[in-house]
Each structure stands twice: as C-alpha cells, then as structure tokens.
Amino acid sequence: MSALVGHRYAKMNGIGNEIVVLDLRATQAVVTPAEARAIARAPGLAFDQLMVLHAPTTTGVDAYMRIYNNDGSESGACGNGTRCVAWMLLQGSRERAVTLATKAGLLPTTRDGDVTFTVDMGPPRLRWDEIPLSEPFADTTGVELQVGPIDAPLLHTPSVVNMGNPHAIFWVDDVKAYDLSRIGPLLEHHPLFPERANISLAHIVSPEAVTLRTWERGAGLTRACGSAACATAVAAARLGKTGRRVRVAQAGGELVISWRESDGHVLMTGPVELEHEGVLPASVFAGAA
Numbered sequence: 300m301s302a303l304v305g306h307r308y309a310k311m312n313g314i315g316n317e318i319v320v321l322d323l324r325a326t327q328a329v330v331t332p333a334e335a336r337a338i339a340r341a342p343g344l345a346f347d348q349l350m351v352l353h354a355p356t357t358t359g360v361d362a363y364m365r366i367y368n369n370d371g372s373e374s375g376a377c378g379n380g381t382r383c384v385a386w387m388l389l390q391g392s393r394e395r396a397v398t399l400a401t402k403a404g405l406l407p408t409t410r411d412g413d414v415t416f417t418v419d420m421g422p423p424r425l426r427w428d429e430i431p432l433s434e435p436f437a438d439t440t441g442v443e444l445q446v447g448p449i450d451a452p453l454l455h456t457p458s459v460v461n462m463g464n465p466h467a468i469f470w471v472d473d474v475k476a477y478d479l480s481r482i483g484p485l486l487e488h489h490p491l492f493p494e495r496a497n498i499s500l501a502h503i504v505s506p507e508a509v510t511l512r513t514w515e516r517g518a519g520l521t522r523a524c525g526s527a528a529c530a531t532a533v534a535a536a537r538l539g540k541t542g543r544r545v546r547v548a549q550a551g552g553e554l555v556i557s558w559r560e561s562d563g564h565v566l567m568t569g570p571v572e573l574e575h576e577g578v579l580p581a582s583v584f585a586g587a588a
C-alpha cells in the first residue's frame with residue numbers, strides 16, 4: 300500500500316488554479332511521479348499542482364514544499380499553491396506569517412485577510428542561463444523565437460523570466476485570439492527551453508493592468524498561474540509597458556503583483572478557496588502506474 304494513504308489533504312484553488320495540499324510532515328515518505336499522477340486522476344482530487352508539505356530541515360522554516368504538476372513532473376515554484384499552503388498552516392492559528400522553503404529558495408508568506416495572502420516570491424532570475432535557455436541571449440526582454448510563417452509570425456519575440464520556474468511571455472492584443480492548447484505544448488517543448496517552459500500570452504490593458512492566459516509546463520491550460528503573473532509583471536516593467544505594481548487578470552480571477560524597488564523581490568497577493576478536506580484513501584492508488 301502507498302505510504303501516502305491516511306495522510307491529510309485539502310483540495311483548494313487559488314483563483315481557479317486547482318491545488319491539492321498534502322501534509323506529509325509526520326512521515327519520511329516522498330511522493331513518486333506515479334503517485335502524483337494517481338492523485339490527479341482520483342475523483343474530486345484533479346489538480347494542476349500538488350503541494351506536498353515535508354518537515355522543515357532548517358530553523359525558521361515552517362515547512363519544506365515539493366511541488367508536482369499533474370503529469371508527475373516537479374516544479375520549483377507555484378504562487379497560487381503557496382497561498383493555499385499558507386492557509387493550511389495558519390488555519391486556526393493567530394499567527395499571520397509563515398516561511399516556506401522549496402528547492403528554489405525561501406517563500407515568506409503573510410495573511411492579509413481571512414483568505415487573502417501575500418507571498419514573497421523572491422527576486423526574478425533574468426540571465427539566459429538562469430531561465431534556462433539553450434543558447435545565449437544578452438537581452439532576455441525579447442528573445443528570438445517565433446510561431447508561424449517566417450515573414451508573418453503569429454507570435455514572436457517573447458520575454459523570458461525565471462520565477463523559480465521558467466516562463467516565456469508573448470505580448471499580444473487579444474489573449475483569446477490564439478489556440479493556446481495547440482501552440483502551448485509546441486512551445487513548452489521547444490529546444491530553446493532545455494527544462495521546458497510555462498508559456499503565457501499577455502495583453503497590456505494599462506500601466507497598472509495586464510490580462511494573461513497561460514499554458515503550464517506539465518499541467519496544460521489552467522485558469523490561473525501565480526508565477527506566470529509574477530514573471531509577466533517583471534517583464535512588462537522591464538520593457539516600460541507598466542509600472543512595478545500591476546493587477547493581473549486571468550480566467551479564474553485577479554492577483555496584485557509588486558516588484559519591490561528596494562530589494563528586487565516580487566510580491567504576489569491574492570485569495571484562496573477551500574473546496575474539501577480529508578485523508579487520502581487507499582482507493583486512489585489502486586492500479587496506479
């Protein structure tokens with residue numbers, strides 16, 4: 300039987316980004332890619348990201364998180380899921396702050412209201428080999444990549460940003476005018492991105508507002524992606540398209556993103572929603588492969 304059976308989970312969402320938080324702090328067990336895929340297929344547990352809590356190994360950290368996409372692959376960041384984790388850890392507590400650790404670094408998170416949280420997503424990484432890209436580009440605000448005919452590309456010159464995970468952002472007039480479910484997987488797996496990439500279409504509404512759609516690496520089209528909102532806000536500010544504080548609207552709702560001047564950290568604010576809680580039943584893993 301899977302060592303995950305009997306551990307507590309919460310099915311949540313962060314503005315429509317489907318999240319399962321699984322608390323493994325009481326065990327040494329680690330989720331395998333096959334187990335992550337089995338949970339994603341279980342009735343009522345379909346997720347875009349699975350946030351797994353492990354006991355912290357460093358003082359001052361409340362939990363270490365491993366983040367899985369629904370294809371079983373791992374990610375270094377998930378903004379919407381991190382707010383859900385903070386909700387779970389602060390549930391019933393008077394504390395207002397938690398510090399979470401991932402393989403990409405520390406994520407201090409504060410509660411701003413009952414269901415509203417701000418995550419310090421840390422500084423973006425902007426050098427080509429930090430994204431990573433497979434070939435050098437001095438300027439990552441626009442790299443050579445296009446979709447469609449060479450002389451009349453449909454999409455071209457994305458900005459690239461690493462927010463703990465790789466993002467490419469194409470600037471468009473209408474985010475709904477493209478078949479992202481067809482274009483997304485081609486770009487996610489493009490040879491320019493040796494670790495694959497999250498692919499976003501962004502429309503600048505005003506210097507304070509952006510509309511966004513994202514095809515997520517390892518999860519496909521989602522209703523919202525927090526790290527994509529952060530990456531887009533950084534890229535838009537670098538290009539002078541917006542200021543350093545923007546509202547980012549996605550299919551599932553809105554986030555406020557601030558790229559702090561003093562230390563270059565990106566702050567993401569938004570709500571979470573609890574759908575149901577329980578303990579993982581053995582049936583989830585029956586016949587898992």
Ligand SMILES: N[C@H](CCC[C@H](N)C(=O)O)C(=O)O
Pocket residue numbers: 316347348368373374375376377378379380464465497515516517518521523524525526527
């Ligand atoms: N939905 C997440 C990001 C998931 C990223 C994942 N698809 C990857 O980079 O592998 C968010 O709110 O930030």
